[in-house]
Amino acid sequence: xxxxxxxxxxxxxxxxxxxxxxxxxxxxxxxxxxxxxxxxxxxxxxxxxxxxxxxxxxxxxxxxxxxxxxxxxxxxxxxxxxxxxxxxxxxxxxxxxxxxxxxxxxxxxxxxxxxxxxxxxxxxxxxxxxxxxxxxxxxxxxxxxxxxxxxxxxxxxxxxxxxxxxxxxxxxxxxxxxxxxxxxxxxxxxxxxxxxxxxxxxxxxxxxxxxxxxxxxxxxxxxxxxxxxxxxxxxxxxxxxxxxxxxxxxxxxxxxxxxxxxxxxxxxxxxxxxxxxxxxxxxxxxxxxxxxxxxxxxxxxxxxxxxxxxxxxxxxxxxxxxxxxxxxxxxxxxxxxxxxxxxxxxxxxxxxxxxxxxxxxxxxxxxxxxxxxxx
Amino acid sequence: xxxxxxxxxxxxxxxxxxxxxxxxxxxxxxxxxxxxxxxxxxxxxxxxxxxxxxxxxxxxxxxxxxxxxxxxxxxxxxxxxxxxxxxxxxxxxxxxxxxxxxxxxxxxxxxxxxxxxxxxxxxxxxxxxxxxxxxxxxxxxxxxxxxxxxxxxxxxxxxxxxxxxxxxxxxxxxxxxxxxxxxxxxxxxxxxxxxxxxxxxxxxxxxxxxxxxxxxxxxxxxxxxxxxxxxxxxxxxxxxxxxxxxxxxxxxxxxxxxxxxxxxxxxxxxxxxxxxxxxxxxxxxxxxxxxxxxxxxxxxxxxxxxxxxxxxxxxxxxxxxxxxxxxxxxxxxxxxxxxxxxxxxxxxxxxxxxxxxxxxxxxxxxxxxxxxxxxxxxxxxxxxxxxx
Numbered sequence: 001x002x003x004x005x006x007x008x009x010x011x012x013x014x015x016x017x018x019x020x021x022x023x024x025x026x027x028x029x030x031x032x033x034x035x036x037x038x039x040x041x042x043x044x045x046x047x048x049x050x051x052x053x054x055x056x057x058x059x060x061x062x063x064x065x066x067x068x069x070x071x072x073x074x075x076x077x078x079x080x081x082x083x084x085x086x087x088x089x090x091x092x093x094x095x096x097x098x099x100x101x102x103x104x105x106x107x108x109x110x111x112x113x114x115x116x117x118x119x120x121x122x123x124x125x126x127x128x129x130x131x132x133x134x135x136x137x138x139x140x141x142x143x144x145x146x147x148x149x150x151x152x153x154x155x156x157x158x159x160x161x162x163x164x165x166x167x168x169x170x171x172x173x174x175x176x177x178x179x180x181x182x183x184x185x186x187x188x189x190x191x192x193x194x195x196x197x198x199x200x201x202x203x204x205x206x207x208x209x210x211x212x213x214x215x216x217x218x219x220x221x222x223x224x225x226x227x228x229x230x231x232x233x234x235x236x237x238x239x240x241x242x243x244x245x246x247x248x249x250x251x252x253x254x255x256x257x258x259x260x261x262x263x264x265x266x267x268x269x270x271x272x273x274x275x276x277x278x279x280x281x282x283x284x285x286x287x288x289x290x291x292x293x294x295x296x297x298x299x300x301x302x303x304x305x306x307x308x309x310x311x312x313x314x315x316x317x318x319x320x321x322x323x324x325x326x327x328x329x330x331x332x333x334x335x336x337x338x339x340x341x342x343x344x345x346x347x348x349x350x351x352x353x354x355x356x357x358x359x360x361x362x363x364x365x366x367x368x369x370x371x372x373x374x375x
Numbered sequence: 376x377x378x379x380x381x382x383x384x385x386x387x388x389x390x391x392x393x394x395x396x397x398x399x400x401x402x403x404x405x406x407x408x409x410x411x412x413x414x415x416x417x418x419x420x421x422x423x424x425x426x427x428x429x430x431x432x433x434x435x436x437x438x439x440x441x442x443x444x445x446x447x448x449x450x451x452x453x454x455x456x457x458x459x460x461x462x463x464x465x466x467x468x469x470x471x472x473x474x475x476x477x478x479x480x481x482x483x484x485x486x487x488x489x490x491x492x493x494x495x496x497x498x499x500x501x502x503x504x505x506x507x508x509x510x511x512x513x514x515x516x517x518x519x520x521x522x523x524x525x526x527x528x529x530x531x532x533x534x535x536x537x538x539x540x541x542x543x544x545x546x547x548x549x550x551x552x553x554x555x556x557x558x559x560x561x562x563x564x565x566x567x568x569x570x571x572x573x574x575x576x577x578x579x580x581x582x583x584x585x586x587x588x589x590x591x592x593x594x595x596x597x598x599x600x601x602x603x604x605x606x607x608x609x610x611x612x613x614x615x616x617x618x619x620x621x622x623x624x625x626x627x628x629x630x631x632x633x634x635x636x637x638x639x640x641x642x643x644x645x646x647x648x649x650x651x652x653x654x655x656x657x658x659x660x661x662x663x664x665x666x667x668x669x670x671x672x673x674x675x676x677x678x679x680x681x682x683x684x685x686x687x688x689x690x691x692x693x694x695x696x697x698x699x700x701x702x703x704x705x706x707x708x709x710x711x712x713x714x715x716x717x718x719x720x721x722x723x724x725x726x727x728x729x730x731x732x733x734x735x736x737x738x739x740x741x742x743x744x745x746x747x748x749x750x751x752x753x754x755x756x757x758x759x760x761x762x763x
Contacts (some may be wrong), residue, residue: 116492167497171720177727241496241545244552259497259545268465 036187041234070207078369095292100331106281128329168239414508424449436521477603537623539592629692638673656732660745
């Protein structure tokens with residue numbers, strides 16, 4: 001058990017905002033535009049009721065944890081030793097795969113937008129190593145980093161939104177008619193996936209936060225902020241390119257940035273913005289690597305909360321961290337050798353896995369735990 | 376240990392900055408040929424690529440050309456057979472396409488622009504009317520201004536003026552996906568009205584006693600199914616501004632009651648397109664209501680601007696003129712079965728439910744649609760001179 005209260009809930013929510021930006025820019029504009037067309041910007045709003053309901057569920061679930069418990073500890077307690085370990089094994093697998101996927105897609109973005117014709121290996125190895133260093137430490141470092149980069153990333157995003165206003169055409173966004181209701185509701189699944197997955201990511205390192213009241217209101221405010229960001233993103237991208245073109249662009253946000261000219265003098269700043277998005281990638285990869293190794297250590301009966309400042313201290317099963325990082329990096333290098341398979345992972349496999357985890361796996365744990373009166 | 380780790384991380388981070396390009400391939404800006412204009416033609420099935428840099432403060436614009444099976448191979452040939460260290464394409468600002476190449480289809484060119492990492496999607500595109508992109512790139516300009524500078528001027532004035540307009544690669548892709556057709560600014564290359572400087576200095580590309588070529592926007596080219604199918608004249612381009620609600624400044628001439636010429640400057644207006652339905656999903660006609668605002672800027676023979684009858688006459692003349700332009704443009708859309716005006720969007724905005732119930736696609740339906748055009752004009756002011 002991790003009993004070191006090393007950060008506040010607000011800091012954790014900052015981490016949630018930053019890590020949300022990685023999937024938000026990867027799948028939100030293009031996938032939602034393909035489903036909802038010009039109503040893309042309304043999809044986050046349509047997702048709000050389900051997400052608020054989900055935040056209520058997460059609040060209730062995490063209220064069942066004991067002081068210092070992470071979500072993984074809670075799972076083991078709720079499901080019992082045998083089933084709990086199976087669940088932990090599945091959870092570790094998902095977390096490490098997701099971590100590897102985020103690493104791979106981040107590297108792919110770097111290559112496509114800034115370093116064409118470059119091998120992904122060096123980027124993957126470096127990012128993988130940095131994630132290992134982060135996972136060897138405590139989640140506190142990740143949360144503090146998120147707190148530091150949040151104003152920079154959001155400031156840049158806001159600036160880009162302001163400049164994007166000059167290229168927005170109203171006819172790309174309206175009219176919205178009754179025929180758009182179904183596509184909007186279907187398109188909201190992308191927003192639900194992004195926000196719920198980020199909320200779950202916060203839960204898996206929640207053990208370092210003291211149990212307090214007001215979790216639900218904080219989560220609701222955070223959800224509102226996340227949905228507002230997605231709405232602005234939808235308005236900027238679909239308003240500029242139109243839904244038809246947005247849907248076929250691989251990274252519409254970075255194409256938008258590439259097109260921007262500031263005060264008729266500064267242009268081609270996309271490399272700077274792409275580099276800034278290394279932070280969300282790094283944080284998301286590291287959080288899931290940390291959570292994956294934590295689950296594995298718990299599963300194998302080690303003291304998962306054991307922490308040491310010595311890098312080569314393998315006590316408490318810390319060798320699993322190295323092994324997990326190796327698995328994540330290898331998976332990232334082997335996953336999706338071409339753009340088509342990466343698209344398959346990005347648009348179908350990962351969102352389906354995330355939604356299943358958030359909306360099937362977690363409620364199941366809660367229901368079983370309550371039924372068995374273990375939580 | 377921590378220090379060692381930090382140093383190790385810093386060393387590991389170096390490849391993230393693209394070490395290959397920083398350490399092995401470093402170039403001073405003088406070593407780069409910053410390409411600003413790209414010309415694309417077709418020559419016996421091959422691509423004829425022409426490139427031009429901006430004219431510097433001292434030197435002339437550099438112009439290069441080569442053919443290849445694809446744009447990439449032509450680019451390689453240009454690079455291999457030039458004196459340049461590196462062709463830098465990240466600042467290509469305009470793409471010109473020759474008429475013949477446009478007639479064969481733009482899809483390959485648009486695919487190149489949207490796939491190559493260097494180029495941007497918001498680049499303005501032009502089609503050279505009755506000419507080739509090679510001629511435009513190689514011959515337009517004098518010693519101090521090349522095609523790149525001239526096109527920049529065209530771009531700025533076209534965005535302001537009502538008788539032309541600028542469409543970017545992104546616009547063309549989007550309009551083609553949405554409506555099946557698109558517009559591109561048509562470019563005309565002709566002799567410059569400036570007298571060549573015979574007093575020395577740089578003079579290129581022709582010899583000093585030859586007049587230089589310049590380029591000017593001349594209406595629009597209509598792209599249907601990815602191919603150039605017709606041009607719109609300057610007058611029809613003015614109508615496009617009204618029908619797409621993007622009216623710029625343009626001058627038109629009318630005659631007053633005595634037959635004297637009056638020049639009006641159109642500076643505002645727009646249109647409202649109302650569909651007329653015979654039943655759900657049965658589009659029968661389009662009622663096009665145009666508004667135009669103008670001011671008098673030139674009057675032959677003094678005129679009678681203080682007289683209401685005179686003003687009414689001019690307004691009626693203006694309305695008739697714009698009505699004619701609008702009808703011609705709508706007729707072109709009907710004849711070609713090409714919705715380059717985005718009429719479908721107006722119909723959908725008006726009644727989305729009926730629009731979705733239409734059995735035929737909108738472009739297919741266009742020829743059978745009745746058109747009713749109403750123009751309402753307004754002479755706003757006559758600038759500095761008192762009207763009475």
